[in-house]
Amino acid sequence: MSKKGIIDPGHGGTDPGATGFGIREKDWCLRISLYQHKRLRELGADVDLTRDKDVTLDSVARTNKIRGKYDFCISNHWNAFNGKARGVETIYPIRVTDRFARNIANSLVNVSKLPLRRVFNRRNSAGTDWYFMHRLTGNVETIIIEYAFMDHRADHDWYLNDQNFYKAAESVVEEICKYIGIQYRGPKSSDQPKVDLPIVSGTLFRVQVGAFGKLENAERLQERLEAADIDTYLIQDQGLFKVQVGAYRKKENAEAQAKRVEAKGFDTFITTASGTPAHGTKDEPTQPAAVVTPSTSVSRSVNAGDKVILNNSANRYATGQTIPASVKNRTYTVMQTRPGQVLLQEIMSWVHVADVRLSSAASAIESGDRVTLNSNASRYATGEKIPASRKGQRYTVLQTRSGQVLLREILSWVHTRDVTKL
Numbered sequence: 001m002s003k004k005g006i007i008d009p010g011h012g013g014t015d016p017g018a019t020g021f022g023i024r025e026k027d028w029c030l031r032i033s034l035y036q037h038k039r040l041r042e043l044g045a046d047v048d049l050t051r052d053k054d055v056t057l058d059s060v061a062r063t064n065k066i067r068g069k070y071d072f073c074i075s076n077h078w079n080a081f082n083g084k085a086r087g088v089e090t091i092y093p094i095r096v097t098d099r100f101a102r103n104i105a106n107s108l109v110n111v112s113k114l115p116l117r118r119v120f121n122r123r124n125s126a127g128t129d130w131y132f133m134h135r136l137t138g139n140v141e142t143i144i145i146e147y148a149f150m151d152h153r154a155d156h157d158w159y160l161n162d163q164n165f166y167k168a169a170e171s172v173v174e175e176i177c178k179y180i181g182i183q184y185r186g187p188k189s190s191d192q193p194k195v196d197l198p199i200v201s202g203t204l205f206r207v208q209v210g211a212f213g214k215l216e217n218a219e220r221l222q223e224r225l226e227a228a229d230i231d232t233y234l235i236q237d238q239g240l241f242k243v244q245v246g247a248y249r250k251k252e253n254a255e256a257q258a259k260r261v262e263a264k265g266f267d268t269f270i271t272t273a274s275g276t277p278a279h280g281t282k283d284e285p286t287q288p289a290a291v292v293t294p295s296t297s298v299s300r301s302v303n304a305g306d307k308v309i310l311n312n313s314a315n316r317y318a319t320g321q322t323i324p325a326s327v328k329n330r331t332y333t334v335m336q337t338r339p340g341q342v343l344l345q346e347i348m349s350w351v352h353v354a355d356v357r358l359s360s361a362a363s364a365i366e367s368g369d370r371v372t373l374n375s376n377a378s379r380y381a382t383g384e385k386i387p388a389s390r391k392g393q394r395y396t397v398l399q400t401r402s403g404q405v406l407l408r409e410i411l412s413w414v415h416t417r418d419v420t421k422l
């Protein structure tokens with residue numbers, strides 16, 4: 001009889017795992033696992049799943065489903081670190097050779113061209129496996145796959161493409177077939193499920209009309225669009241000024257907008273790059289809720305880019321989980337707003353607007369405001385070093401986006417925290 005296995009989508013339920021650019025690890029894990037399970041069954045493999053929906057499984061419940069019942073387990077994960085680490089990792093238990101893990105890693109690297117970070121095992125101080133998935137699954141050959149770092153831009157973007165995503169899934173399916181000794185056949189195109197991922201923040205379909213190296217050219221196009229009653233906004237990305245006419249959560253809405261704009265004689269382009277939305281989405285207009293500014297006791301809106309303090313009295317995230325004490329009473333940047341709630345950038349969590357107060361140190365900066373670039377500012381929002389000669393100078397804010405402002409005189413985006421309003 002051939003070997004019996006189980007696919008384990010990492011995390012789930014109240015445990016989202018890592019987060020990168022608005023995607024939660026648990027969602028990618030479930031998506032890749034459901035696909036691999038379906039494909040392996042079609043190919044005649046005897047495989048099960050530890051979870052087939054978004055449910056919580058703690059280490060005990062999870063490993064109880066595995067230990068003593070299977071020959072192998074594939075535990076699917078994505079890594080996250082500091083936005084700079086990247087690449088594929090597989091981790092195998094200390095009592096087996098690295099062979100299966102190495103084959104999977106090589107295969108993934110082969111299809112993705114992402115860097116191979118390492119194939120390894122890890123012992124704890126007691127001399128047993130460091131990872132509970134190895135330690136608590138007995139004789140099962142459990143391979144943990146870290147498909148890439150979901151908080152690394154290039155790694156993340158590779159998986160954001162559905163074709164790539166399922167290519168990676170398929171490469172593991174093929175290695176499993178080799179491992180258990182059944183014949184592998186490639187998938188039919190209809191095998192790729194259309195699974196919509198819940199988005200925790202700004203992954204959007206943006207409708208773009210043009211991208212320019214020079215601001216004047218971008219503004220000229222904006223003017224033409226505005227004259228044709230089309231609402232526009234400008235973002236600076238990778239050294240270009242991009243004129244966009246909408247950002248949507250749903251592709252159909254973006255396509256409909258593209259059609260409307262094209263009917264007025266403009267060329268459009270839909271870009272699916274994820275990231276921080278420059279503005280509220282058009283199909284879900286942001287409605288900032290009123291809060292009280294501590295300094296003035298005058299109520300005003302919380303907007304993207306604002307600095308807020310999470311109150312000590314805050315109890316639960318907008319999503320229901322308990323807020324740990326360690327994240328309270330700290331200052332955060334508002335990334336997005338929706339009615340009654342704000343998304344805090346540093347912890348990528350929605351909280352109730354009633355649970356935050358505006359940081360008196362940083363009232364919102366709007367375009368047209370005059371600001372000073374702080375002398376302790378270190379880098380532009382785009383990463384380059386700010387020369388000393390530009391610090392301490394006064395500038396006019398041309399545009400704002402979450403946590404960043406565009407300074408007119410030097411046409412550079414800087415972090416809002418690095419400027420002081422005059």
Ligand SMILES: [Zn+2]
Nearest residue numbers: 010017077078
């Ligand atoms: Zn994980």
